[in-house]
Amino acid sequence: MKLYWSPRSPFARKVMVFAHEAGLAGRIEQVQTHVAMTQPNRELMRVNPLGKIPVLITDQGMVLFDSTVICEYLDSLHDGPKLFPREPDQRWQALRWHALGNGMLDTLVLWRNERIRPKPQQSPEVLAGFELKTGTCLELLNNEAAALGAASLAIGHVAIAVALGYLDFRFPELGWRDGHGRIAAWYESFAQRPSIRNTLPVDA
Numbered sequence: 001m002k003l004y005w006s007p008r009s010p011f012a013r014k015v016m017v018f019a020h021e022a023g024l025a026g027r028i029e030q031v032q033t034h035v036a037m038t039q040p041n042r043e044l045m046r047v048n049p050l051g052k053i054p055v056l057i058t059d060q061g062m063v064l065f066d067s068t069v070i071c072e073y074l075d076s077l078h079d080g081p082k083l084f085p086r087e088p089d090q091r092w093q094a095l096r097w098h099a100l101g102n103g104m105l106d107t108l109v110l111w112r113n114e115r116i117r118p119k120p121q122q123s124p125e126v127l128a129g130f131e132l133k134t135g136t137c138l139e140l141l142n143n144e145a146a147a148l149g150a151a152s153l154a155i156g157h158v159a160i161a162v163a164l165g166y167l168d169f170r171f172p173e174l175g176w177r178d179g180h181g182r183i184a185a186w187y188e189s190f191a192q193r194p195s196i197r198n199t200l201p202v203d204a
Contacts, residue, residue, distance in 0.1 A: 013199050097154075
């Protein structure tokens with residue numbers, strides 16, 4: 001399989017964390033691909049008209065995007081415990097946590113894009129809104145850290161870990177662990193997993 005990917009993309013990282021957890025990372029060829037909102041990658045758009053990464057080309061030549069679709073496809077390829085649980089109660093909780101982690105990533109990427117615009121073009125109201133949303137997500141995660149730690153590994157854990165890792169990568173000055181000790185402790189433990197340690201984001 002071939003994955004169009006970047007070491008700084010949190011959504012591409014989510015796929016690779018998932019692939020490691022599913023035992024499939026060795027089957028994926030990573031093709032480093034540059035994307036930017038202001039500079040569409042026309043070569044990539046021949047494969048994905050949205051011009052976004054990650055994109056997976058399966059062994060059969062099928063083109064899959066976005067990260068959630070790719071992860072669910074990967075989950076169909078292994079015989080271990082499924083990271084998209086099938087039992088209803090576990091499934092809906094996993095998907096709920098995934099929606100929270102993925103939504104945090106959407107917010108954080110947009111927040112970063114706003115922050116790197118020239119200062120006169122930045123909107124203080126938009127920046128404040130992103131900060132508020134991130135804070136409320138962290139409060140919820142802190143309240144649910146025990147349940148997250150007790151639940152079997154699933155797609156929600158992957159998305160939340162990648163979102164918290166992206167906070168460290170792009171927003172270190174926020175000090176997100178302050179006041180959120182329970183989810184910080186969960187993340188410190190989860191971050192020792194090889195899937196996280198082998199996919200650390202870098203600017204390249």
